[in-house]
Amino acid sequence: MLEHDLHEIKILISEKRKYDKVSQIDFKKALKRKGVLVGKEPNSKENKIIKKRCEREVLNELPSECFYVPEED
Numbered sequence: 001m002l003e004h005d006l007h008e009i010k011i012l013i014s015e016k017r018k019y020d021k022v023s024q025i026d027f028k029k030a031l032k033r034k035g036v037l038v039g040k041e042p043n044s045k046e047n048k049i050i051k052k053r054c055e056r057e058v059l060n061e062l063p064s065e066c067f068y069v070p071e072e073d
Contacts, residue, residue, distance in 0.1 A: 002037060005030045 009026050013019050 002030060002033055005033070 005026075009023055009030065012026075013023050016023070
């Protein structure tokens with residue numbers, strides 16, 4: 001959503017050929033929304049390659065057959 005808003009602001013500036021007060025206000029609002037979103041993101045991003053490698057390692061050491069899973073009635 002934020003990316004769309006910023007893209008829309010960019011297009012409007014290009015069409016008007018000026019960075020007027022309305023565009024400045026919209027841009028500042030988008031920056032504030034970005035700040036809120038960044039604050040909610042985890043500190044690190046998932047590394048899918050490392051995650052897969054770790055999952056394989058765990059499954060090699062502890063295969064599913066090693067666990068008792070009761071059947072549902």
